[in-house]
Amino acid sequence: MSGHPFDVDTAVVADGPDRFTATVTDRWHALGGGPNGGYLAALCVQALAQIIDFPDPLVMSTSFLRRARVGAAELHTQLLRSGRRIATGAVSLSQDGDIAVHTVASFTDFTTASGRTALFNEPPDLPPPEQCEDLVGGADLPGVSILDQFEYRVPELPGWRRGEPSGTASAELWLRFRDGRDADLAALPLLVDATAPAVLDLGAPGSSTIQLTTHIRARPAPGWLAVRIMTRYVIGGFHEEDVELWDDDGRLVAQGRQLALLAHG
């Protein structure tokens, strides 16, 4: 295990059959306070990785039931099925006896994925990162510690960063770990949730994720990830948020979709 905060903070320790312990840290706090959902999802996936014989996370759905707190957590895993190509398990993350987060994830071995490839969409069309602006440089966002973990580069500052929400809910930007750790399959469940919500440009102060589903599509190349983030439908306060992550070789590596509830202004 590397000393990188992501690897340290998603480490799990076996504590009996199908039981692990971990520590939720304060280094991944999102807008609105509290640990980022993608961080908690990645932690759950790490626990499942201990009991599943396939190496690569493929698809995971995480339900956010209660706000998780900084401190000790227990993870209870259940193997649902181990098949020829895919294995699936469920895990609940509890604190003080209450389930805060629940994840179901399927794993596979991408080296055996021999089917065809056909793409009907392009990666984000972004200028090189060095020609882009730092999204959060100079931003006054106290307590949003996740901003210390990632770098974001945007072609131009979005409306919400200039105090003038644009009224549309989509963005394209560059993303990477600030300390140079490369993205990998383990980090993708966090990385799909590491960008500021697109609904900030609707003037919403934030959003609470109810459920986050991530499809892992390929092993990312080293370097920056290009993010495409979009909300198309806000209905009665509920909204989806779609995220695509593309690697430096122009390959789609993950798709995330969450259902969330707008915070009140």
Next chain:
Amino acid sequence: MSGHPFDVDTAVVADGPDRFTATVTDRWHALGGGPNGGYLAALCVQALAQIIDFPDPLVMSTSFLRRARVGAAELHTQLLRSGRRIATGAVSLSQDGDIAVHTVASFTDFTTASGRTALFNEPPDLPPPEQCEDLVGGADLPGVSILDQFEYRVPELPGWRRGEPSGTASAELWLRFRDGRDADLAALPLLVDATAPAVLDLGAPGSSTIQLTTHIRARPAPGWLAVRIMTRYVIGGFHEEDVELWDDDGRLVAQGRQLALLAHG
């Protein structure tokens, strides 16, 4: 309960605390054989509806672990959290002691959804159903009993129906229950999976769903549903499939996304 096949075939009977029985029928067989995934998801949601105090399914993720068979099934439910606005549970559907299907679903009460509405996309632009063609009229698809349950109307027959797959994986069409039962919240988890896969137009003979996540967005109005179905990325045989369902009033009522694996030709 109505005598409609959907209501009959998704009925569950309590058999102890957190335990229900049901019968998987042969009326929802999909391309490739075996019960349609959306049907099984809807059945799982029905079981969870028995133990959850909120009336409306909101978001559900279903993992397909083994092929389900026609016949008796046991459903074991677990309430994960009942909160102020949302309650969440997990359910496994087993046959002969093996878990075939696993669903996690959250419920809410849409009458209390008081947040804002903002849409950044349009419903499918389809001619009226009566000016469209019957997608499956005259099709030779023996055993695909789900076609007896639904009507489909398309502006023109897609390439795969003419034996000339178009090479793109998207379609828009009309959908309704053949016997006139209106769509409702209970049926939406099936309806998002009731359309022929868009990848048929890539020349694939079919596709196996690994995981299906559905967001329920609104209570559908009576009448036809307009379907938008699309696959953007096939990578090593794995592909997502996105489905939107819009009601007769032009409102988005559900979004489905599945991760699936192309069948070999």
